[in-house]
Each structure stands twice: as C-alpha cells, then as structure tokens.
Amino acid sequence: MKIGVSPDTFPPRSHEAKRNSVVEAAASVFCREGFAGANIDLIAAEAGVSRQTVYNHHRDKEKLFVAVVRDLTERCNAGIFATIATFPDQPVNLEADLIGFAMRMNRNCICNRDGRFLRKLIQTEGERYPELFAEWREQGPGRTWSALAARFARLAYAGHLAIEDPDVAARQFLALINAELQTSFMLGAIPEDEEVLQSATNGVRTFLSAFGRQKSASHTARKSALVSA
Amino acid sequence: MKIGVSPDTFPPRSHEAKRNSVVEAAASVFCREGFAGANIDLIAAEAGVSRQTVYNHHRDKEKLFVAVVRDLTERCNAGIFATIATFPDQPVNLEADLIGFAMRMNRNCICNRDGRFLRKLIQTEGERYPELFAEWREQGPGRTWSALAARFARLAYAGHLAIEDPDVAARQFLALINAELQTSFMLGAIPEDEEVLQSATNGVRTFLSAFGRQKSASHTARKSALVSA
DNA sequence: ACAAAATTAGACAGTCTTGTCTAATTCGTC
DNA sequence: GACGAATTAGACAAGACTGTCTAATTTTGT
Incomplete structure (x- = not known):
C-alpha cells in the first residue's frame, strides 16, 4: 500500500509497529471489558490489523494478556x-x-x-x-x-x-x-x-x-x- | 424450619433466603470473574439453587448485577x-x-x-x-x-x-x-x-x-x- | 389435606467467541 | 522486478453461554 492518497488510508506499518499496535489496542480493550469480555476481533479492529495477525504475534488470548x-x-x-x-x-x-x-x-x-x-x-x-x-x-x-x-x-x-x-x-x-x-x-x-x-x-x-x-x-x-x- | 436429618441435607430455605443466597453468590462470582466472565450456572450452583430460580428472582444478568x-x-x-x-x-x-x-x-x-x-x-x-x-x-x-x-x-x-x-x-x-x-x-x-x-x-x-x-x-x-x- | 405458588432438572434455540485453516494479496529485500 | 515472508478476509468447527420453555416435584398458606 503506497502512501495514502485518500485521507482515511494510513501508511503501512512495520512488523514491530503492528506488534505495538496490537499490544496497545489489547491494553485498552482488556481494561474496558475485562479479560473474559475482551473480544479478539475488537482488539484486531482497534489495532487496524486482521485477527490472524493477532494470533501470529501472540499465540493466544492469555499470552497476549501477559x-x-x-x-x-x-x-x-x-x-x-x-x-x-x-x-x-x-x-x-x-x-x-x-x-x-x-x-x-x-x-x-x-x-x-x-x-x-x-x-x-x-x-x-x-x-x-x-x-x-x-x-x-x-x-x-x-x-x-x-x-x-x-x-x-x-x-x-x-x-x-x-x-x-x-x-x-x-x-x-x-x-x-x-x-x-x-x-x-x-x-x-x-x-x-x-x-x-x-x-x-x-x-x-x-x-x-x-x-x-x-x-x-x-x-x-x-x-x-x-x-x- | 426443621433441622436437617442427614448431615449433607440442608434445611429448606424461604423465598427471601433464596433471594439472598443468589445475591451473595452473584457478588462473589461477579467479583472473581468480572461481569462478562460470570456464569449464571455457576452462580446458581454456588447459591444452591436452580438456574431458573435465578431468572425468576432477577429478570436477567444485568438486573442481577444491579x-x-x-x-x-x-x-x-x-x-x-x-x-x-x-x-x-x-x-x-x-x-x-x-x-x-x-x-x-x-x-x-x-x-x-x-x-x-x-x-x-x-x-x-x-x-x-x-x-x-x-x-x-x-x-x-x-x-x-x-x-x-x-x-x-x-x-x-x-x-x-x-x-x-x-x-x-x-x-x-x-x-x-x-x-x-x-x-x-x-x-x-x-x-x-x-x-x-x-x-x-x-x-x-x-x-x-x-x-x-x-x-x-x-x-x-x-x-x-x-x-x- | 389441598390448592396455589415456587422450585427443579433438563432440553433447547440462538448467539457469540476462540483458534485454525486456506487462498489471495501485499510487503520487505535483494 | 522477483522471491520469500507477512498480512488479509473469510470460512469454519468446537465449545460456551444466555434466556426460554416444559413437565415434574416441592413448598407454602389456609
């Protein structure tokens, strides 16, 4: 994805940047919803990432929480x-x-x-x-x-x-x-x-x-x- | 209230006593597991009551929490x-x-x-x-x-x-x-x-x-x- | 003792979620 | 430009949970 032409297209982020996005979004969602109520799809969406990417970086929900x-x-x-x-x-x-x-x-x-x-x-x-x-x-x-x-x-x-x-x-x-x-x-x-x-x-x-x-x-x-x- | 004859049989409890049991068990479970993680079946079991009784006393999970x-x-x-x-x-x-x-x-x-x-x-x-x-x-x-x-x-x-x-x-x-x-x-x-x-x-x-x-x-x-x- | 009300166990549909899998697309790097 | 790695969307199975319903049983009030 080249630098966004339209205002709502974000520039691509590196591997590490995505990892950080996921952890930040997860922190926010875990805090709002609690561990049980946190939804991986929501975390992925909030991080601007696909669900599979969350699972690639962190094996499962518990590892992500840790x-x-x-x-x-x-x-x-x-x-x-x-x-x-x-x-x-x-x-x-x-x-x-x-x-x-x-x-x-x-x-x-x-x-x-x-x-x-x-x-x-x-x-x-x-x-x-x-x-x-x-x-x-x-x-x-x-x-x-x-x-x-x-x-x-x-x-x-x-x-x-x-x-x-x-x-x-x-x-x-x-x-x-x-x-x-x-x-x-x-x-x-x-x-x-x-x-x-x-x-x-x-x-x-x-x-x-x-x-x-x-x-x-x-x-x-x-x-x-x-x-x- | 008749005293239970067998040691593991509890005497029957009144309507109000069951309501209190449910609220107490619910407090414990909500605290341990959070709202989303709290399981109505577990609350019922911990209160020594059937699930339907929980729903009879409190319309739904949210009302019970309140x-x-x-x-x-x-x-x-x-x-x-x-x-x-x-x-x-x-x-x-x-x-x-x-x-x-x-x-x-x-x-x-x-x-x-x-x-x-x-x-x-x-x-x-x-x-x-x-x-x-x-x-x-x-x-x-x-x-x-x-x-x-x-x-x-x-x-x-x-x-x-x-x-x-x-x-x-x-x-x-x-x-x-x-x-x-x-x-x-x-x-x-x-x-x-x-x-x-x-x-x-x-x-x-x-x-x-x-x-x-x-x-x-x-x-x-x-x-x-x-x-x- | 009897009738009304409450309680129980269990089945049930509907919904949601997790974690996996696949095939297509995009990215980083040479 | 090309190749391998990463990412994506989506489908999917397996399981869990909520809230409802039914039929049988127990408790309560009279």
Missing part, C-alpha cells in the same frame, strides 16, 4: 524512576518543590494512560495470575518505594525533614498527595489538573506539618495559604 | 455509619482512641467482605454503569466523608486538634491509615491484622503530628514509640 501486562509494567516503572530522578534533593522552597514533584508523579506515573491501565488490570485480574503480579509487585512497588524512601532519607539527613522511618514516610507521602483523588481512581476517571494540584498541595502541606523541621509550614499558621479550589 | 451492587452499597454504608458512630468524640487518650477507630474502620468497612467486593465491582464495572455508580458516589463517599469530617470538626472545636479544613483532614485521615495497605488492596488480598494495625498506628501518628495540638505526638519525639512490625 504481554500487555509486562509491557505496561516496564513502561510504568521506567516512568516512575525517571520521575523519581527529578526529586528535589537540594530544595530551594521545600513546599513548592515537593508540590512540583508530586504533580510530576501524578501526571507522569499515576494518572497517565499506562498508569491507569496497569492499575486496572492488576485490580481486575490480579488474582488470576499470581506469579505475573508477584513479579510486578517486586519490580514495581518494591523497588520504587525504596527508591523514593532513599530520597526522603537524604532530605532528612540534610536537615530539611525530621523523618524517622523513610519507608513509612514515602508511602504516606504517596497516600497523602492522592488522598483527594481516590474516588476518581475507583471509577477509572481522569482527574482534572486542578483536582490533582489541589490534592498534591494539601497533601504536601500536611506532610510538611508532620515531618517538616521549621514550623513555618505548620497547620496552625497556614490558614491564609489554603488552596482556592 | 441488585448486587445496590445490596452491597446499602450494607457498606450502614456499616460505615455504624462505625462512624463509634468515633471518639471525648477522647481519653487521643492517639490510642484514634487508632482504635481506625482499626474498626478498616476491619468493619474496608477490609471486610462487603467492602472488598463493592470496591472491586466499582473498579471493574464502574464505567459500564455510570448512573448506578453515580448513585453510590453520592450516598457513599459523599455522605460518609462529610459525616467523618463533622466528627473531626468537633474534635477540633473541643481543642483536641488544629484542623483547618475538616473535609481535607477526613480524607487525609483515611488515606494515611491505609497508606501501607495499598498493594494488598490492589491485588484484592485480605491484609493480616498486624499489617492493618501497623498501617493504622503509623497513619494516626503522622496525622497527629500534622494536626495534633500538643507536641507530645510529634515525630521528633516518638522515636521509641515506633510500631515494631
């Missing part, structure tokens, strides 16, 4: 580590810097397409593939949490925070910055930027009230600084 | 309100009382059967039934969060806490006490009592570090009080 989860896990972990690399080790304005970091974490790792998809697949099919998700658990939460904990430990060592257990603090940091987004996450919705910013801001402020050294960020003194929705 | 969600929503809300009624309005030992409340919340509302099932159904099928889950959202998180916020506002008014926005504090309280259970929740696992206690204890301590009035609960002064896993 490929989807591995792919998402890998990309999500890469994104999380890339974002953790932007952690404010030498903060200028600790509150502002942590809010910025929280926003990057939310936008690039938790609320983006891959993050939402992976979370939903783990939630819906986690019990069906124990070994697959044990693998995710080790490489995902296990390593990313301790990487984040190390950054917080560094901040504490430099005297910016008073943290006793960095692992606990890291988990609580993540919990706090997402505290107001739980309902959206449950329903699979994509929260608005404003919501994300508000949740991150309120979360970081409470985090600093608990772990900050100077009392400037204390709750009793920040009445006028509340985020206006 | 009945399951409404039932779970109602029971979960009742449980949450009953638990909120045990909130420590006149705390003796604020930390211990809040940890106790957090444990009740977790055990009776979040980690119990109904809570896990409802959460999973919302996560997996929420997008398919927008109006049904909008209803849950209003009656569940909407009302329970503000009820909890009212209790925190009362504690603040009585001088036990320094809270600026009770709604934010309530959401952050819930986020903190579950901060260490997120991975278990994702995989649908039932966390051990020890895990729940540790998460609740660490969460309440951080909450009090941020919102407490007296500095006795401050992070810098509680090194020796850390929960031993």
Whole structure:
C-alpha cells in the first residue's frame, strides 16, 4: 500500500509497529471489558490489523494478556524512576518543590494512560495470575518505594525533614498527595489538573506539618495559604 | 424450619433466603470473574439453587448485577455509619482512641467482605454503569466523608486538634491509615491484622503530628514509640 | 389435606467467541 | 522486478453461554 492518497488510508506499518499496535489496542480493550469480555476481533479492529495477525504475534488470548501486562509494567516503572530522578534533593522552597514533584508523579506515573491501565488490570485480574503480579509487585512497588524512601532519607539527613522511618514516610507521602483523588481512581476517571494540584498541595502541606523541621509550614499558621479550589 | 436429618441435607430455605443466597453468590462470582466472565450456572450452583430460580428472582444478568451492587452499597454504608458512630468524640487518650477507630474502620468497612467486593465491582464495572455508580458516589463517599469530617470538626472545636479544613483532614485521615495497605488492596488480598494495625498506628501518628495540638505526638519525639512490625 | 405458588432438572434455540485453516494479496529485500 | 515472508478476509468447527420453555416435584398458606 503506497502512501495514502485518500485521507482515511494510513501508511503501512512495520512488523514491530503492528506488534505495538496490537499490544496497545489489547491494553485498552482488556481494561474496558475485562479479560473474559475482551473480544479478539475488537482488539484486531482497534489495532487496524486482521485477527490472524493477532494470533501470529501472540499465540493466544492469555499470552497476549501477559504481554500487555509486562509491557505496561516496564513502561510504568521506567516512568516512575525517571520521575523519581527529578526529586528535589537540594530544595530551594521545600513546599513548592515537593508540590512540583508530586504533580510530576501524578501526571507522569499515576494518572497517565499506562498508569491507569496497569492499575486496572492488576485490580481486575490480579488474582488470576499470581506469579505475573508477584513479579510486578517486586519490580514495581518494591523497588520504587525504596527508591523514593532513599530520597526522603537524604532530605532528612540534610536537615530539611525530621523523618524517622523513610519507608513509612514515602508511602504516606504517596497516600497523602492522592488522598483527594481516590474516588476518581475507583471509577477509572481522569482527574482534572486542578483536582490533582489541589490534592498534591494539601497533601504536601500536611506532610510538611508532620515531618517538616521549621514550623513555618505548620497547620496552625497556614490558614491564609489554603488552596482556592 | 426443621433441622436437617442427614448431615449433607440442608434445611429448606424461604423465598427471601433464596433471594439472598443468589445475591451473595452473584457478588462473589461477579467479583472473581468480572461481569462478562460470570456464569449464571455457576452462580446458581454456588447459591444452591436452580438456574431458573435465578431468572425468576432477577429478570436477567444485568438486573442481577444491579441488585448486587445496590445490596452491597446499602450494607457498606450502614456499616460505615455504624462505625462512624463509634468515633471518639471525648477522647481519653487521643492517639490510642484514634487508632482504635481506625482499626474498626478498616476491619468493619474496608477490609471486610462487603467492602472488598463493592470496591472491586466499582473498579471493574464502574464505567459500564455510570448512573448506578453515580448513585453510590453520592450516598457513599459523599455522605460518609462529610459525616467523618463533622466528627473531626468537633474534635477540633473541643481543642483536641488544629484542623483547618475538616473535609481535607477526613480524607487525609483515611488515606494515611491505609497508606501501607495499598498493594494488598490492589491485588484484592485480605491484609493480616498486624499489617492493618501497623498501617493504622503509623497513619494516626503522622496525622497527629500534622494536626495534633500538643507536641507530645510529634515525630521528633516518638522515636521509641515506633510500631515494631 | 389441598390448592396455589415456587422450585427443579433438563432440553433447547440462538448467539457469540476462540483458534485454525486456506487462498489471495501485499510487503520487505535483494 | 522477483522471491520469500507477512498480512488479509473469510470460512469454519468446537465449545460456551444466555434466556426460554416444559413437565415434574416441592413448598407454602389456609
């Protein structure tokens, strides 16, 4: 097929490009419909590919599902580590810097397409593939949490925070910055930027009230600084 | 109801009891297999009832699903309100009382059967039934969060806490006490009592570090009080 | 005990889905 | 341009599931 003359004819794609199309379409359909409800014909159509091509690349539905989860896990972990690399080790304005970091974490790792998809697949099919998700658990939460904990430990060592257990603090940091987004996450919705910013801001402020050294960020003194929705 | 004579013969159950059996079995199967993967024959078998009886009580699969969600929503809300009624309005030992409340919340509302099932159904099928889950959202998180916020506002008014926005504090309280259970929740696992206690204890301590009035609960002064896993 | 209502097992048609197969077409590469 | 590999559309068998129907049995209310 030569470059499309008509507007609805797409240029041909390579072998690898088709493989990726299939995995992406499969991720979308598995998330929407669940494993049992996902229809291979629909995946093929959504990938712009024939059904036989799906079976050529991935032997059967189950292998395709595993490929989807591995792919998402890998990309999500890469994104999380890339974002953790932007952690404010030498903060200028600790509150502002942590809010910025929280926003990057939310936008690039938790609320983006891959993050939402992976979370939903783990939630819906986690019990069906124990070994697959044990693998995710080790490489995902296990390593990313301790990487984040190390950054917080560094901040504490430099005297910016008073943290006793960095692992606990890291988990609580993540919990706090997402505290107001739980309902959206449950329903699979994509929260608005404003919501994300508000949740991150309120979360970081409470985090600093608990772990900050100077009392400037204390709750009793920040009445006028509340985020206006 | 006559007691069964032979050990593997169950006594007959009333019309209503069978209806409940069906809804309970359906909740279990919908959660395990998803809506598309749920098999009516399996639900009937698990309920100890014939397939036709399922169709007699609930016209079709979709109606049955809706009945399951409404039932779970109602029971979960009742449980949450009953638990909120045990909130420590006149705390003796604020930390211990809040940890106790957090444990009740977790055990009776979040980690119990109904809570896990409802959460999973919302996560997996929420997008398919927008109006049904909008209803849950209003009656569940909407009302329970503000009820909890009212209790925190009362504690603040009585001088036990320094809270600026009770709604934010309530959401952050819930986020903190579950901060260490997120991975278990994702995989649908039932966390051990020890895990729940540790998460609740660490969460309440951080909450009090941020919102407490007296500095006795401050992070810098509680090194020796850390929960031993 | 009797009549009405509910329940049961099983058969059944209709639909859908998976995974295979084939023959024709297109693509990548030399 | 030509050859081998990849892709395509479509048919196809095998199986699973939903929802209906029937005839027999059991339960419930009176």
